[in-house]
Amino acid sequence: MKDAQQQMDEIDDQLVALFKQRMSLAKEVAAQKYQHHESISNRGREADERVRLVKKLDDKQLASFLVDWLRDTTLITKQYQAHVIKDLQDAEN
Template sequence: MLESERQRIDEINAAMTRLFEERMQVSAKIAQVKVEHQLSLTNVGREQEVIASQVAQLKDATLAPYLTDFYRDVMLISKQYQAKTIKGLGQTK
């Protein structure tokens, strides 16, 4: 049983890696839009909306604090990647 659960975790991790890469590609495009429209790197209101929306989709409400942490981490990584992308465009923001 443990091996089948580990195999399932491996499958989930592979899917998450594919989605992470896709998310980062979109984040790079968003960084370009932020430069073009002189937008701030951080939009706290948008981040709160996204987290609330995702938490509302949980079937197991006890996971809410963990999902909140997960999205905060993902958003931080995305902003770091956007900052690097913006710097690569010769812009500072």
């Protein structure tokens, strides 16, 4: 049990590094969306990614849990992008 929990903590360390990387890229995408007056949400891309990743997971039992995880991740990403765009707007005024 201890060993499994320790391994989960190590995975969390990797997730934090990946979270930071993903949010940094989301910031770049947000700036491009702001520049081109595009909406934050891209439901088509979200749906395509969901299909691709569920296929990649290849696990029927885990599929709906992955979909929930992706939904939360995408929501948090879009909240961050809204925050980034607000900062860009404020900087212009």
